[in-house]
Amino acid sequence: MTNNKAWIKPVLEFGPLILFFGVFMLYRGREVTLWGETYSGFIVATLAFIPAMILSTLIQWRITGKLAPMQVATLVLVIVFGGMSVWLNDPAFFKFKPTLIYLLFAAILGTGLVLRRNWLGAVMSEALPMDEAGWRKLTFRMALFFLALAVANELIWRNMSETTWVYFKTFGLPVLIFVFLLGNARLYRDHALPEKDV
Structure with missing residues (x-):
């Protein structure tokens, strides 16, 4: 990654987390109905976080050509546990x-x-x-x-x-x-x- 694009790495690393925080604060204390199911602001934020994390990881892989094992493990756990939270509304x-x-x-x-x-x-x-x-x-x-x-x-x-x-x-x-x-x-x-x- 060239020096003039050094800002890309922190954006990719912290972008999904900031998105999660922003969506949570926007819908905190409110309920949102999606696909006939009512979700809390936390679940809505989780629903936004999962694809953002997937996209961020894919972009990092595309730019650098590699991913650290910890990045892969984190992504898998985000998908599994985030998915369970959304699926079970918990x-x-x-x-x-x-x-x-x-x-x-x-x-x-x-x-x-x-x-x-x-x-x-x-x-x-x-x-x-x-x-x-x-x-x-x-x-x-x-x-x-x-x-x-x-x-x-x-x-x-x-x-x-x-x-x-x-x-x-x-x-x-x-x-x-x-x-x-x-x-x-x-x-x-x-x-x-x-x-x-x-």
């Missing part, structure tokens, strides 16, 4: 989806540690060159972080209002991930690989 399935995604990520990273496989480095080493010790530390921290996110998601959607969960999903999670990545800046520096001579 928001709980879609609210549980982030919990499952973060548990899956934590399990994958934890398995990589046990098997001594640097799966995280295989995905991120081009953007963040580090030694093996650095990747092990980051993998361990990230696995714990994903477990914490799964617990947080469960506590919020089960005990707080729907609007609170939507704010958490739309703004809280990205901020927490950004803070986590920023909080590991010293690890990146201490374990950075020496620059190669040109």
Whole structure:
């Protein structure tokens, strides 16, 4: 992706989420009748989110020619759990989806540690060159972080209002991930690989 089109990546990544938030806020507290069935604003937002996520992923694949395994797993879970929420007219399935995604990520990273496989480095080493010790530390921290996110998601959607969960999903999670990545800046520096001579 060329530098003059660097804005495309964040638009594709956050566009579906912003669409979900906008539709939810537009129809919050209202009921919408579609195909003879009455849906809440949350379900309508989910219905908009699913095709937006599919389209965004397809465009990313078309532009880059590849998709990370986590992107594919996330898309599958969005389709399955979002589809179940719409089909059964029950928001709980879609609210549980982030919990499952973060548990899956934590399990994958934890398995990589046990098997001594640097799966995280295989995905991120081009953007963040580090030694093996650095990747092990980051993998361990990230696995714990994903477990914490799964617990947080469960506590919020089960005990707080729907609007609170939507704010958490739309703004809280990205901020927490950004803070986590920023909080590991010293690890990146201490374990950075020496620059190669040109």
